[in-house]
Amino acid sequence: MTLENRQALNRFLASVERRAFRMAELATSSPDHAMDIVQDAMLALVKNYSHKSEADWGPLFHRIMQSKIRDWYRRSRTRNSVFSWLRTAHDDDENDSYDPIQQAADIVSLAPDSSANNEQLMAVTLQAIRQLPLRQQQAFLLRAWEGFDVRETAKAMGCSQGSVKTHYSRATRALKQTLEAYSHE
Amino acid sequence: MNDKYDSDVNEVHLKSVIDSLDNSIEHLDANTLSRLNQARHRALDQAGKPRLFNSQWLKAGAFAVLLVTVINGWLFISTPDIQQMDTDAFELVVTNEDFELLQDLDFVAWMIEQEHAS
Numbered sequence: 001m002t003l004e005n006r007q008a009l010n011r012f013l014a015s016v017e018r019r020a021f022r023m024a025e026l027a028t029s030s031p032d033h034a035m036d037i038v039q040d041a042m043l044a045l046v047k048n049y050s051h052k053s054e055a056d057w058g059p060l061f062h063r064i065m066q067s068k069i070r071d072w073y074r075r076s077r078t079r080n081s082v083f084s085w086l087r088t089a090h091d092d093d094e095n096d097s098y099d100p101i102q103q104a105a106d107i108v109s110l111a112p113d114s115s116a117n118n119e120q121l122m123a124v125t126l127q128a129i130r131q132l133p134l135r136q137q138q139a140f141l142l143r144a145w146e147g148f149d150v151r152e153t154a155k156a157m158g159c160s161q162g163s164v165k166t167h168y169s170r171a172t173r174a175l176k177q178t179l180e181a182y183s184h185e
Numbered sequence: 186m187n188d189k190y191d192s193d194v195n196e197v198h199l200k201s202v203i204d205s206l207d208n209s210i211e212h213l214d215a216n217t218l219s220r221l222n223q224a225r226h227r228a229l230d231q232a233g234k235p236r237l238f239n240s241q242w243l244k245a246g247a248f249a250v251l252l253v254t255v256i257n258g259w260l261f262i263s264t265p266d267i268q269q270m271d272t273d274a275f276e277l278v279v280t281n282e283d284f285e286l287l288q289d290l291d292f293v294a295w296m297i298e299q300e301h302a303s
Contacts, residue, residue, distance in 0.1 A: 017224075021213070039228065046232040047232065121201070121205060
């Protein structure tokens with residue numbers, strides 16, 4: 001790999017790493033798992049696609065990211081189903097009182113001039129996205145945040161364009177309801 | 186009219202969500218940023234290292250395996266005549282019918298002589 005190529009890759013990865021981390025964190029609710037996913041995706045892109053043109057890196061990186069997130073999700077579900085029988089009644093009681101907003105890791109340090117309202121709105125919004133089903137979450141983040149069109153989103157998610165439209169529509173409806181409920185409080 | 190109102194409301198909510206997402210990555214804590222930086226450099230360092238199985242060696246290996254399989258298959262298909270012959274000879278030796286045939290050779294020879302004579 002040439003120095004120029006390395007520099008270009010460095011620039012590209014630096015430009016996408018924060019968003020990628022946030023997407024993975026929203027999907028996994030775990031900063032550590034999110035970091036692992038981002039690192040794996042970076043490695044996969046650099047190892048396998050560094051020779052491709054820079055224009056291809058974005059779609060490829062997001063395709064790898066979504067694939068890694070799906071893999072993590074499947075493994076997580078399998079692990080949960082296998083070990084669910086080990087949980088005791090005591091654990092169940094604890095889970096009943098589990099509040100994801102309270103337990104969410106504090107990985108955002110707000111600037112001193114941020115208003116409390118903005119901070120609260122951001123927390124509510126992130127939590128609302130976290131609670132979306134994975135496919136809706138992916139469709140929404142890729143379409144609305146990354147600015148992908150339906151075709152690009154479908155390619156990154158490995159599904160049909162019709163599915164993307166359905167997931168995106170349901171996601172925006174759910175988020176709208178959550179935010180309206182929040183604004184009426 | 187209602188559609189336009191709904192669309193405007195959706196736009197407002199969408200902008201609010203996007204702003205929140207943008208804010209959330211603007212203010213990632215120092216530890217997370219440092220780990221992302223390290224992850225990026227680790228990935229870039231890997232790019233310089235030769236891959237254990239690069240695609241050319243992988244293709245060459247796959248071709249070699251295919252070639253060996255084809256040759257084995259060809260040899261297997263081309264040898265059954267010999268195997269069949271050996272089996273026939275073995276059957277000729279061990280089956281009772283063939284022993285009886287060998288014992289009646291004199292009778293067969295006599296029949297051939299009769300045919301020539303007639």
